[in-house]
Amino acid sequence: MKLVHFMKTLTILVALLITVPLVGKPIYNLIKANEISPQASLKLKSIVRMKGNKIKEIFENSADDDKDNTEVRELVFQSGYENSVIGTPADAHADIVGIDKMFSEKNDWVKDLETHEQFGKFFIYYEGGNSSQRYARIIDEPGNPTNKILHFWLNEAYAPYGNNQLKGRIQASLSGNNLYEMTLKHKLYLPKDMEALKNSDQTFQWLTIQEFWNDKVDSDYPFRISINIVKPTAAHDLRFEVTGQTKRTNEEAWDDVWRVEDDSFSIPIGQWFTLETYFKEGNKDMGKFSVSVTDQAKKKFMVVDMTNFTYHPEDPTPDGLNNFNPMKLYAPARLINPMQALGKTLQLYWDDFELRIGR
Numbered sequence: 001m002k003l004v005h006f007m008k009t010l011t012i013l014v015a016l017l018i019t020v021p022l023v024g025k026p027i028y029n030l031i032k033a034n035e036i037s038p039q040a041s042l043k044l045k046s047i048v049r050m051k052g053n054k055i056k057e058i059f060e061n062s063a064d065d066d067k068d069n070t071e072v073r074e075l076v077f078q079s080g081y082e083n084s085v086i087g088t089p090a091d092a093h094a095d096i097v098g099i100d101k102m103f104s105e106k107n108d109w110v111k112d113l114e115t116h117e118q119f120g121k122f123f124i125y126y127e128g129g130n131s132s133q134r135y136a137r138i139i140d141e142p143g144n145p146t147n148k149i150l151h152f153w154l155n156e157a158y159a160p161y162g163n164n165q166l167k168g169r170i171q172a173s174l175s176g177n178n179l180y181e182m183t184l185k186h187k188l189y190l191p192k193d194m195e196a197l198k199n200s201d202q203t204f205q206w207l208t209i210q211e212f213w214n215d216k217v218d219s220d221y222p223f224r225i226s227i228n229i230v231k232p233t234a235a236h237d238l239r240f241e242v243t244g245q246t247k248r249t250n251e252e253a254w255d256d257v258w259r260v261e262d263d264s265f266s267i268p269i270g271q272w273f274t275l276e277t278y279f280k281e282g283n284k285d286m287g288k289f290s291v292s293v294t295d296q297a298k299k300k301f302m303v304v305d306m307t308n309f310t311y312h313p314e315d316p317t318p319d320g321l322n323n324f325n326p327m328k329l330y331a332p333a334r335l336i337n338p339m340q341a342l343g344k345t346l347q348l349y350w351d352d353f354e355l356r357i358g359r
Contacts, residue, residue, distance in 0.1 A: 072181075073358035077113040078103050080352045081138045081148040085109065087124075092135035094124050096150075113174075118357060120176025120322075127169040129158040136170050141349065142191075149189075150327065150350040155340055157333030162252065168336050168346075171211070171328040179321040181280045183356045186327065189272045189349035190238075196344045197335065198269060201234040205241060208330040209348065212279055212289075213323040214311045221312035222247040224254070225289055227277070229267060237266040242291055242304045246312050258308045265293050265301040272296060272351070278359055281310050281318055326353070 079085060079100040087093030100107045114122055124136050133156040141147040157166035188209070197207075210227040223246050230241040241261045245254040267273075273295045280288035287310035291303040311318040327350050336346050 074356060075106050076116055076119065076355045076357060077106050077109075078352075078354045079107060079109065081150050085138065085148070087136065087138045087150075090137075092126070092131040093137055096122065096124075096138070113355070118178045119174055119355075120178075122172065122174055124170070124172050127159040129156075129168065132156075133158050134168055134170050136172070141351075147351070150353075152327065152329040152348045152350070154329050154331065154336055154346045157331075157336045166333040167331065168333075169328075169330045171325040171330060173323065173325055175323045177320070177322055177324070179279075179281075179357070181358055182321070183276065183278045183359055184326050185274060185276045185352070185354040185356075187272050187351040188275050189351070190267065190269050191347055191349065192270055193339065193344040193347060194238075195269050196339050196342055197231070197346075198238050200231075200338070202334070202338070203231050203233055203236075204335055205230045205232075206330075206332055207335060207346075208328050210275075210277060210328055211325040211330075212310075212321060214281065214318070214321045215315070216323050217247060221315035223257075223309075223312040223315070225279070225310065227291060230261065232261065238269075239263060239267065240265065240291065240293075240303045242289070242306070244289070244306070244309060246314075257313060258306060260304040260306060262301075262303040265295075265303055268295070274352075279310060279321060279324075280359075281320060283311075284309050284313075287311070326355070 080102050081096075081100065083099065083101040085096060085098035085100050087096045097109050099109075106112045109122065113119055126134055134154045135151075137151050137153070138148055139151045141149045152170045154168045154170055157168045159167050159169060161167050197204075205228060207229040208226050209229060212225040214223050214225070215221055223244070225242065225244050228241045228243070229238050231238055239262055241259070243259045244257045246257060247254050273293055276292045276294070278288065278290045280286075282288060285307065287308050288306070289308070289310055290305045293301045293303055295301070327348075329346065329348050331346060339346055
């Protein structure tokens with residue numbers, strides 16, 4: 001059976017390399033014919049983006065096609081923001097460059113991340129404002145000066161939206177990608193100032209910390225997956241909610257394709273935890289999106305494990321995840337400004353960033 005999978009995938013690969021340039025038929029449509037296993041399909045999508053010697057490496061491991069949930073897996077990048085890693089400009093980073101020598105490989109922000117054939121440009125975006133209102137900075141971790149972290153600090157709402165309303169945004173973006181399946185991991189920490197949100201009587205569903213665009217807002221078929229910190233009722237602790245949504249034509253409104261509100265994990269204040277997110281492009285039967293959390297005691301919680309659309313359901317030719325925000329702090333004025341009035345700031349710490357192709 002292993003040999004059959006190998007030979008079938010190899011035959012289709014050769015046929016694609018010969019026929020696709022001649023007939024111009026999208027590879028995705030050929031794969032959608034379901035004539036090969038999902039695992040082989042994913043390998044094929046990755047292979048056609050790889051160069052020469054990568055093909056040999058993948059097919060040497062082709063026997064793994066018989067194993068459940070086995071996919072192409074590649075560590076792309078890792079960094080803890082240490083050593084020669086710097087952000088520019090200093091007061092509010094718009095880019096991060098350098099090499100994190102805490103790791104022996106896959107540790108260069110430009111060479112390993114931005115020049116990878118399936119990832120695009122990394123940058124940090126604010127939607128206006130200035131460094132007195134918001135910033136992203138690499139700093140010494142408070143109370144632990146031997147450790148560097150990435151600090152998102154959002155003190156004032158400044159960006160207009162809707163009917164005379166304001167919001168604030170800090171987001172790291174990877175744009176111009178060519179991804180069908182990926183996993184990202186980060187350590188996340190909510191500083192003590194965030195107790196003001198937890199203890200408030202205010203309820204909210206909009207405090208976005210990660211977002212995935214398949215496709216982006218100005219495309220023909222805009223679709224986003226958002227991870228939010230929420231407080232469903234005044235009595236609730238802070239929780240995670242994950243949504244998959246389509247955008248209405250010529251409107252700012254978004255409609256749910258699916259929504260999951262987790263009640264298993266109470267987000268801690270003043271403690272590091274690990275957030276791991278997995279994306280796989282697919283329809284209602286093949287699309288996968290999961291979020292898991294591991295706390296300081298090494299206990300793992302599955303926040304969401306969704307099988308559903310991870311692209312716009314009406315998109316006839318989905319072409320991979322082209323843009324995503326692995327780190328984000330995005331909220332309306334009604335969350336940001338009351339904290340400022342209390343002498344507090346909406347903020348997050350990030351550490352130990354890791355990106356992989358596959359699971």
